[in-house]
Amino acid sequence: MRRQAALDFKNGRVNLFHGSGGQAMEQLIDELFVKAFANEMLSAKNDQATFELPPGRVVMSTDSYVISPRKFPGGDIGSLAVHGTVNDVAMSGGRPLYLSAGFIIEEGFALSELREIVLSMAEAAKACGVAIVTGDTKVVERGKADGLFINTAGVGVIENPELSISAAGARPGDKILINGFLGDHGVAVMSQRPGFGFKSDLRSDSAALNSLVAAMTEVCPRIHCLRDATRGGVASVLHEIAIASGVGIELEESELPIREQVLAFCEFIGIDPLHIANEGKLVCFCPAEDADALLEVMRAQPQGTDAAIIGEVVDDSGRVTIRTEYGSTRMVHHLMGEPLPRIC
């Protein structure tokens, strides 16, 4: 059988054959995905991965990644697709182990960019100790997708039977902690979009939080809730927890860690930093007596050096309020739809 030429990763483009199930697709999988993700399960080229899990409760999560621009300061759609799902699994207190990766690629997509993204995924997975063990590739006609969409699913295990972390677990008296500055990701991405002309050295906070969570649950297995504050920002996460737990939350405005640049950007376009997306930030609810110890543990971790206690659970009202720096209290609103910039 005649051997076909290797993929041209410099100038080549994805075409419909790369998703057709034939030789071209096999070549793409072999020369790109299998090579980059490099593990036995993927190399076996079955349509599924078979593995044994350590004892404990199994956790599973999935998420799809659609972002513009695909590459931004501090990350890209590939690393984001790993971090996001790893974090979703980790927020249960579970240890993420395996990921799947599904690619929906628009016809004409540059192979060079695809390789860059896949290598970024591979590096991110390696750094947080998970393996990408199964996947899928689809190519759609030009105009039917915005370049590239990635879906990842993650499987992990909660090994400590004492852990009971849930959105419904917050209790009056709980302290609320965050592991660092909020809004960096959303502003880093938005400021790269055409039309803004907003110059900053802000980088996305996109990061895997599984090792941070492992350190936190080890010292404080009584953590009530953990949630990564992605789309909709910290405000949306707090509203979800307030509703699920039936509790009222009060934030302390002066304690919110927000960078000057993020504040300036938000001021400029009229969006609340509490509504800006993060990709490496978690919100944690814990009994008040554990808060200081937990804060210390978080600050000792690379993903938590700027951790802070930002508020507490005050009652059972189901609402989220903020004590302003000016001695007043106001509602924190639950975002509806996309935040749209104001006119002037």
Next chain:
Amino acid sequence: MKYVSEFRDKDRFNKLLQQIEQEADPSRDYHFMEFCGGHTHAIFRYGIAQRLPKHVEMVHGPGCPVCVMPSGRIDQAIALAHDPRVILCSYGDMLRVPGSGRNSLLKAKGEGADVRMVYSVMDALAIAEQNPEREVVFFAIGFETTTPPTALAIKTAQQRELKNFSVLCNHLLTPPAIRHILESPEVRELGTVSIDGFLGPSHVSTIIGCQPYQYFVEEYQKPVVVTGFEPVDLLQGILMLIRQHNQGIFEVENQYRRGVTELGNVKAQMLMAECFEMRTRFNWRGLGDIPYSALRIRSEFAEFDAELRFSLEEPVSREHKACQCGAILRGVKKPKDCKIFGKACTPETPVGPCMVSSEGACSAYYHFGPIEVQVVEK
């Protein structure tokens, strides 16, 4: 000078609050209207209304260009957007505003219309240059703050001989609206609203200066203090109004001296005058027809006027009957007085324009209050 932090200083804020408490005569009531939606938003965001003495009340005015855009003009933009030749561009918060029948530009986009959100009118110009085979229409809205950039875009389009760019001009003027609030017969029908002074819109005044308000202080004997948007600015502006009211004087004062001069930005004014002329009347949402309160494109730039290019007729507006935005924009009613507030009308399903923009009074009430909370002394 850092320009922001000193105007957010808590100590200064608290000192000003103390001064207001000392100087606001408890035997009087003070009703001050903030015309500008940016002020309304800031008053809620910083919880300023909560901290003011009870007899110092802020009345929310109509100064949100999104809120006062009549449904007929939005219907006009939606119809244009559905024209397959057209790419319709506008600013972000305009896209959600309902026209008649709760339609909006965002819904039109979902139905296949080519609607694009832009951050600047120059982005629309760039889209026109990149798409020579399409008609790019910029749905221009806003007060004097956003008008000069539109004028500049029209002039640039003329210089570049762009054949596919036009502007659906809905720029509004601030002073006629303030005058209308003070003297319109509707105010008498809706109930009287006592206004003892105005916080003047400072962003608008960076363009038009302080001078246009001189008329109010002379004609209506109402003080005007042009005021910035930071918490210290707002309290300073309110204190200046209290002092004038206490002394029985009516003057235009400029609290926002770091951005506003007596005459404003003359270059921008000349640019506006070159490209635009007065419409004899314009229908404001909730306020009705206000004479000489809006701008249209001058005949010298007729080729860039979307109304002429697409032979658009004067639109008819049909507002929702239950919506009380008209009374709210005049300061006669509060959002909570409206029967559909927070029920049929929410930021997700806005019926009236005040619920759409983050600068609308209903939206500010919905998002930031009112909540019965204990004021915390720090």
